[in-house]
Amino acid sequence: MKVNNVIEDRVLDARGLMCPMPVVKASRELMLMQPGQVLKVIASDRAARTDFPAWVEDVGHQLLRSGQESNGTLVFYVRKREESE
Amino acid sequence: MLDQTDTANRAGLTEEDVRQIVRQELERSQKRDPASRKLAIIASKGTLDWAYPPLNLACAAAASGMEASIFFTFYGLNIIRKDFEKKLKITPVGNPGMPMPMPMPDIISGLPGMTSLATLMMRTRMRKHNVSTIRELLDLSRELGVKLIACDFTFEVFGYREEDFIKGVEFGGAAAFLSQARRAHVTLFI
Numbered sequence: 001m002k003v004n005n006v007i008e009d010r011v012l013d014a015r016g017l018m019c020p021m022p023v024v025k026a027s028r029e030l031m032l033m034q035p036g037q038v039l040k041v042i043a044s045d046r047a048a049r050t051d052f053p054a055w056v057e058d059v060g061h062q063l064l065r066s067g068q069e070s071n072g073t074l075v076f077y078v079r080k081r082e083e084s085e
Numbered sequence: 086m087l088d089q090t091d092t093a094n095r096a097g098l099t100e101e102d103v104r105q106i107v108r109q110e111l112e113r114s115q116k117r118d119p120a121s122r123k124l125a126i127i128a129s130k131g132t133l134d135w136a137y138p139p140l141n142l143a144c145a146a147a148a149s150g151m152e153a154s155i156f157f158t159f160y161g162l163n164i165i166r167k168d169f170e171k172k173l174k175i176t177p178v179g180n181p182g183m184p185m186p187m188p189m190p191d192i193i194s195g196l197p198g199m200t201s202l203a204t205l206m207m208r209t210r211m212r213k214h215n216v217s218t219i220r221e222l223l224d225l226s227r228e229l230g231v232k233l234i235a236c237d238f239t240f241e242v243f244g245y246r247e248e249d250f251i252k253g254v255e256f257g258g259a260a261a262f263l264s265q266a267r268r269a270h271v272t273l274f275i
Contacts, residue, residue, distance in 0.1 A: 018214060023148050060108060
């Protein structure tokens with residue numbers, strides 16, 4: 001799947017999960033991925049709108065793209081940060 | 086601000102370069118300041134509603150790469166007792182903020198059976214919204230390495246036994262909490 005030149009390596013369907021689970025699951029998913037790989041997260045929890053940008057900034061990953069579909073579903077493309085520390 | 090952008094432009098830096106530099110500087114300063122990566126919470130309340138904030142925050146912190154610890158004291162110990170599912174209840178008595186289907190004076194809420202009813206209602210509401218259960222959050226906390234510390238003092242006063250508590254709980258006193266808290270920028274009393 002391709003959205004504006006962003007190709008994801010994995011997809012996490014976090015629809016129906018409430019705060020803080022989407023972030024917790026995404027963090028766990030990224031642990032299994034390589035630096036530079038992209039995780040697509042689909043969420044329905046309204047807290048995700050602010051949680052994802054904040055969490056990504058905090059941890060040092062990159063939010064490549066985010067958006068909301070017409071049915072209210074949120075989509076985030078997160079690129080895993082390069083190894084550090 | 087304009088001057089800074091000008092300077093950055095003259096140095097041939099793009100916005101992305103500047104962001105990169107800022108991020109590196111932040112990471113460097115965070116390494117120098119490990120307290121920005123620590124969270125220490127006191128959980129003092131033993132009701133179903135108040136069991137959520139400490140566990141939610143600790144799990145979110147752990148997912149952000151923070152070291153989180155929760156110190157359970159007084160009624161907060163209910164959250165980590167083996168029979169927490171029976172212990173954690175909710176009551177509308179003295180809680181005018183609790184959403185109820187109809188206005189209910191305390192004298193009615195105080196009738197026998199009302200606490201169980203309110204607890205059942207809250208559980209149903211949470212299940213409907215797919216909120217994690219306390220059991221799930223406790224399992225997750227332990228999996229993510231959140232430290233669960235039971236207050237030794239309360240433990241003694243309330244006459245609890247070590248076997249009353251769920252697996253993975255550590256025991257400690259005020260000094261044990263403070264030794265975590267003094268190294269953490271985020272400390273909360275809940």
